[in-house]
Amino acid sequence: MNLLKMARYALAGWLPFGRRHCVICGHAVWRFMPFGRGWAGVPPLMIALKVVGSDPEHFECPRCGAHDRERHLLLYLRASKLLDDMHGKLILHFAPEKRLSKWIRAAEPAEYVPCDLYPQSPEVQRVDMLAMDFAAEMFDVVIANHVLEHVGDVDKALAEIRRVLKPAGCAILQTPYSSKLCKTWEDPGVDTESARLQAYGQEDHVRLFGRHIFGSIESAGFDSKVQTHAQLLPDVDARSYGVNPAEPFFLFQKSDG
Numbered sequence: 001m002n003l004l005k006m007a008r009y010a011l012a013g014w015l016p017f018g019r020r021h022c023v024i025c026g027h028a029v030w031r032f033m034p035f036g037r038g039w040a041g042v043p044p045l046m047i048a049l050k051v052v053g054s055d056p057e058h059f060e061c062p063r064c065g066a067h068d069r070e071r072h073l074l075l076y077l078r079a080s081k082l083l084d085d086m087h088g089k090l091i092l093h094f095a096p097e098k099r100l101s102k103w104i105r106a107a108e109p110a111e112y113v114p115c116d117l118y119p120q121s122p123e124v125q126r127v128d129m130l131a132m133d134f135a136a137e138m139f140d141v142v143i144a145n146h147v148l149e150h151v152g153d154v155d156k157a158l159a160e161i162r163r164v165l166k167p168a169g170c171a172i173l174q175t176p177y178s179s180k181l182c183k184t185w186e187d188p189g190v191d192t193e194s195a196r197l198q199a200y201g202q203e204d205h206v207r208l209f210g211r212h213i214f215g216s217i218e219s220a221g222f223d224s225k226v227q228t229h230a231q232l233l234p235d236v237d238a239r240s241y242g243v244n245p246a247e248p249f250f251l252f253q254k255s256d257g
């Protein structure tokens with residue numbers, strides 16, 4: 001981090017009487033820091049297609065580094081009581097955000113398995129979402145916060161998530177999607193970082209989900225429990241908490257049969 005950036009973070013995070021609140025670290029801050037150039041750095045097509053995902057303008061907590069999608073998910077987990085319900089349960093967490101992990105561990109699940117295809121820490125187990133080395137019906141909750149837009153075969157991933165979930169188990173599947181596109185947009189010809197950035201919004205995304213995402217997850221054997229920010233967090237001012245009010249809570253429950 002260069003000196004100018006350090007100074008900006010210090011002012012935003014350490015000056016007293018900040019009016020924003022980071023739910024992850026509990027500190028009051030003056031602002032949440034942008035990702036790159038904020039909205040100016042987002043490809044125009046993503047703006048035209050009204051892509052719902054991270055808020056690049058109010059992204060990172062200057063105190064703890066938490067991203068807006070971690071803050072929003074913690075708020076959603078609390079409001080839905082899912083965090084309290086994790087006590088004594090078996091939880092599988094893909095691409096685990098370490099700050100969110102602390103909150104989940106604090107709920108005292110019977111077993112918490114943080115995992116990733118490319119683990120960066122010895123605490124994180126190597127797991128391929130497309131071929132999990134777990135018995136069927138093992139977990140009560142699977143969390144994949146902004147993961148599905150990266151996996152090669154989303155149908156296979158959903159089938160695997162369903163397989164390892166206990167009956168009526170829950171999957172939390174936050175992902176960016178276009179609120180204008182009907183269908184999911186994916187093409188093998190979009191095969192360079194530059195093309196993926198323009199077409200899908202990020203260099204390492206392999207598709208842009210459309211509104212069909214909700215129906216396709218249901219078709220994979222889940223009941224939708226999706227709720228909007230306004231429904232689940234009516235008293236939470238999105239600006240104050242640095243979260244995107246357009247991002248819903250992607251909660252799905254394994255259906256029968």
Ligand SMILES: [Zn+2]
Nearest residue numbers: 022025061064
């Ligand atoms: Zn924070």
